[in-house]
Amino acid sequence: QVTLKESGPGILQPSHTLSLTCSFSGFSLSTYGMGVSWIRQPSGKGLEWLASIWWNGNTYNNPSLKSRLTVSKDTSNNQAFLKVTSVDTADTATYYCAHTLYYGYTVLYFDYWGQGVMVTVSS
């Protein structure tokens, strides 16, 4: 059974760096086709994909957030991480991590999601 759980600071100040951890079970991030993606959702608004990290270490970031995002993984401990630098109030959202599956050169989806962690940026 695949499960994921996000953890983070809850609240942080503008200009600081947001660090999030996704702890998961039921799959390995060293298995071909497996990945973990980060998606966020401001309260009452839509979903925004942020970044993905794959079994082979490749990463893929949302270009609109430019170099503010860093995604990494600890395969041995079944964790993935997201850092967002220079946060401001616009980064206030619920942040989800999701198991991401890629196969057959055609299929890619987020099939298991964590419960989400709420992050508030406020001075």
Place this chain on the structure above:
Amino acid sequence: DIQMTQSPSLLSASVGDRVTLSCKASQNIYKYLNWYQQKLGEAPKLLIYYTNSLQTGIPSRFSGSGSGTDFTLTISSLQPEDVATYYCYQYNSGYTFGAGTKLELK
């Protein structure tokens, strides 16, 4: 960047209705499109992947179709538990969600 436009933004329908939700891409995304359902207070759930493949465990009243720039999610007979916001998502070039269609009961 590929933009995804969903319509309508709000849809009211009755139990038993056939419901059609639209998603349009700003450029050709072939069939690289998924649909997600999000109920209030919950994480999104994958319904349909690669345009028309039903995810395991999803009721057969949900179906997807389309290719290129125009895509559709159809609920053949609306049930009360289908009240949710539905998002399309493309992965042909970058990964982009649509803004969502909120489905409510009339």
